[in-house]
Each structure stands twice: as structure tokens, then as C-alpha cells.
Amino acid sequence: MDPTDALDLRVDRSSPVPLYFQLAQQLEAAIEHGALTPGSLLGNEIDLAARLGLSRPTVRQAIQSLVDKGLLVRRRGVGTQVVHSQVKRPLELSSLYDDLAAAGRRPSTNVLVNTVVDATVEVAAALGVPEGGDVHRLERLRLAHGEPVAYLCNHLPPGLLDLDTGQLRATGLYRLLRGAGITLHSARQSIGARAAAPAEAERLDEPEGAPLLTMRRTTYDDTGRAVEFGTHLYRPSRYSFEFQLLVRP
Structure with missing residues (x-):
């Protein structure tokens, strides 16, 4: 039928x-x-x-x-x-994992990198740590119903929490932060777009040079401390951001 x-x-x-x-x-x-x-x-x-x-x-x-x-x-x-409808994400301080789960999209995660690296100038400035100092680097591929939706790269200050690869596969980073007693308070975020490089296109199952949504976010806890700096890539065919615009009185 x-x-x-x-x-x-x-x-x-x-x-x-x-x-x-x-x-x-x-x-x-x-x-x-x-x-x-x-x-x-x-x-x-x-x-x-x-x-x-x-x-x-x-x-x-x-x-x-x-x-x-x-x-x-x-x-x-x-x-x-x-196929699967596009995920429409409101611009609020939430994680992609939680948004997908709330939409019934069966999120899953491939953890590609979970290691300690030297902080670059950009990462050090975002997290307020010394350049060249230790920071934790995560690279993950987030899927919905088995299809890639986003490639997530995150840096966290050293010693913030134990980032177990098994837990990162099973849940979202913000859930782990909250579980460690960290209260997420606010974030600074910018959204853009660019063409997919060959490795990015392969990860996200898109043609090389296809347009991708970009997001950069620095998240702060209730003490004003930067607890996470993320640079993310999203497939626009599967994902979009929603804005609510208000007229100034």
C-alpha cells in the first residue's frame, strides 16, 4: 500500500x-x-x-x-x-545528543579521538589555559538512526573530569559534565558554513566540496570558568539551527 x-x-x-x-x-x-x-x-x-x-x-x-x-x-x-527528517535544533544551551534523543532519533556516537594534546593559541584563548599546556581533545562522529549527522571536535581543560571512551559512546558530553557536578550556565557561539574537505566529506557521507554548517562554541559554568570549546561540522541535509527573532521595542 x-x-x-x-x-x-x-x-x-x-x-x-x-x-x-x-x-x-x-x-x-x-x-x-x-x-x-x-x-x-x-x-x-x-x-x-x-x-x-x-x-x-x-x-x-x-x-x-x-x-x-x-x-x-x-x-x-x-x-x-x-529517509530521516532534518533535525531542527533551537539555539539554546543543549547538546546534540540530547536534542536527537528528545526527537526520537536514536543517537549513537563513534569516538575517533580521546587524548591529551598541547593547547593551540586558539584553544588556549578559548579555555583560558596556557598556550602549549595540556588540554583534553575529543573527536566524535554523531549519528542518528545510523546515519552521520555531525563531526564534533571538543577541547576541555585538564583535570575537569574523567573522559571514558565507553561513556562517550553511550551518552553526550554535556550529560557527563553535569554528572560530574558541573553546572552549565552560558555559552558564546558562532555559526557559519564552508565546503567539506575530503576527509570531512568521507566521514559525513557527503560529496567532497559539499556545503557544511559550522559551529564554534565556548561553554561556561556558573562560576564563569570555560569548561568546553567545540568546533563542529553538520550536514545541512540532516540538520539546521532555528532562531527566534524579537522586535526591539
Whole structure:
């Protein structure tokens, strides 16, 4: 059975919004709200076009727009399949692990590096430690439903807590910090974008040169001490940041 049969899909021919875009928006909403679940196979484009009174090229354009967003994938010999919806993360002091878990996205972690290194100028300035002094360096690949979402690089001051690789695989860094009695209070954060280098593209299952979201964050505890400096890369097809903007009175 085509899962779109259960959806109340409608297009308004009097609207200035293109028909393909109307259909794409409704399919995207169904994916985001769980009406079309990951792994679901969409039915034949011809059948969907006939049911909605649309042309096949219109339906194909709607589906292709969701393929381009990473919400659908075309698999040879299988058909068009729903993949995992994009994670929309609010801009607040929370961890990616907790956000994925709260969204029911089954987070998992590959720990790539867990070691002590010399602090670079940038890391030393962010953490308030001497340049060349010891800092703890973590590199992790965060996955949701087995798909890579983000590459996380974090530096922490020495002696802050015992960073066990097994615990880092099982949970998020902020949970470990809180478990060690550290109260996270605030952070300074910047967001940008850049092209993926070859090794980054391979880790994140993206083409070389693909656009990636970047985030740099320094997190402070309730005493004002810097407890973590992170430089993270995210797949924009799987991840976005949400802002709430207020008008100044």
C-alpha cells in the first residue's frame, strides 16, 4: 500500500504557489510529523499524479525537491524511500545528543579521538589555559538512526573530569559534565558554513566540496570558568539551527 494514500493531499489551482511546491510542502510536513515514517516507500508517480489530477512532471518535480533536501532518496530497484527528517535544533544551551534523543532519533556516537594534546593559541584563548599546556581533545562522529549527522571536535581543560571512551559512546558530553557536578550556565557561539574537505566529506557521507554548517562554541559554568570549546561540522541535509527573532521595542 502506498503510504501517501492515507494522507489528505490537496492542491489549490487558484493559488499563485506552484503546484509542485504545494505538493512538496505537504509531503515534507508528513515526513516531519511522522505520517510518512523513515523507510516508507512512496508509490508510483503516475498513480499519485492521477489521484491528485496533476501531471507526472509536476509530481516528479515535487519529489525531486525533497530528494535534494535529503528527505527522500531514490534507490535503484527499490523506489523512492523516506529517509530521516532534518533535525531542527533551537539555539539554546543543549547538546546534540540530547536534542536527537528528545526527537526520537536514536543517537549513537563513534569516538575517533580521546587524548591529551598541547593547547593551540586558539584553544588556549578559548579555555583560558596556557598556550602549549595540556588540554583534553575529543573527536566524535554523531549519528542518528545510523546515519552521520555531525563531526564534533571538543577541547576541555585538564583535570575537569574523567573522559571514558565507553561513556562517550553511550551518552553526550554535556550529560557527563553535569554528572560530574558541573553546572552549565552560558555559552558564546558562532555559526557559519564552508565546503567539506575530503576527509570531512568521507566521514559525513557527503560529496567532497559539499556545503557544511559550522559551529564554534565556548561553554561556561556558573562560576564563569570555560569548561568546553567545540568546533563542529553538520550536514545541512540532516540538520539546521532555528532562531527566534524579537522586535526591539
